[in-house]
Amino acid sequence: MSKLTTLHEFIMDRQSDFPFASGELSRLLSDIAIASKVVSKDVRRAGLMEDILGAHGSTNIQGEEQQNLDVIADKAFINIFKAGGEVCGIASEENDDFMPFTSEFSKKGKYVVLFDPLDGSSNIDVNVSIGTIFSIYRRKSEVGTEATMEDMLQAGDDQVAAGYVLYGSSTMLVYTTGKGVNGFTLDPSIGEFCLSHPDMKMPENGRIYAMNEGNINICESGIKEYIETYCQQTLPGASRPYSGRYIGSLVADFHRNLIKGGIYIYPDTTTDPEGKLRLLYECNPLAFIAEQAGGLATNGRERILSIKPERLHQRVSYFVGSKTMMEQAMSFMK
Ligand code: P6P
Secondary structure (H helix, E strand, C coil): CCCCCEHHHHHHHHHHHCCCCCCHHHHHHHHHHHHHHHHHHHHHCHHHCCCCCCEEEEECCCCCEEEHHHHHHHHHHHHHHHHHCCEEEEEECCCCCCEECCCHHHHCCCEEEEEEEEECHHHHHHCCCEEEEEEEEECCCCCCCCCCHHHHCCCHHHCCEEEEEEECCCEEEEEECCCCEEEEEEECCCCEEEEEECCCCCCCCCCEEECCHHHCCCECHHHHHHHHHHHCCCCCCCCCCCEECCCCCHHHHHHHHHHHCCEEEECCECCCCCCCEEHHHHHHHHHHHHHHCCCEEECCCCEHHHCCCCCCCCEECEEEECHHHHHHHHHCCC
């Protein structure tokens, strides 16, 4: 049996990928892994601890009812970032405004992190996979000062790293620093993330489409046309139509498509005219991973990573998946 490579060993081995790196990004990635283990422990026992399950009795800026675990996860990541010293500020789905860290220690941090601490958290109580999504940028403001909104509103192409944690049948951490995509599975017996999916590539084509088809008549007609005249037909050379798979948890749908090939679509609709998913801490990080793995991500017209953000919780129409499937889908978009 070949030697297991832990995430920490992998990060240290790859540190040479970053010229002039002095280890800060490596430390930050390790800190994210630690916070992910804390969240994973709570996710795994959510059904047993009444203070974890259920609603927190508050709503976030998205107008979504916060689950206890949303708040617990948000605090776990913020605390590890404050303790680590590499991060000067954060933006999170669960916090109305961005959060510059005020200690002299943190103001020396070179990075900002934008994250969704627990995406799909409405699935917690029904035991469906959920995930954390994170996006890391180098700060633009001066080291030693407080982080600014400008630090947060950077285009996805400027990310230095991005990833997600999937709390599924196992807990996996998948990330990129722009040198490919690698996946690590948490081995609870040793409490370490171990390399399980080296150099992940999204199949160029696939036969799985993921969309909430309840929206099919309130979104752009080209999408309905794509789904009905393409995905739901037995195309020449095929023995059956595509398979519809929609978990209702972005990280889980994305991860399945990354491994098996597929497309995920959450378009803007008459009820969500800007779309539902958030550009900065959902769409950008997964778009970075998708492109690094050979896939594509657009808003129906342009690359997600090219979009210059204007607002912290900005929503976008989102298409992400296998290159060929994305090209087919985009051909239906007017
Ligand atoms: P709907 C979860 O709230 C989320 O942000 C994604 O994880 C998921 O894909 C989507 O929204 C589900 O939204 O409208 O289909 O329930």
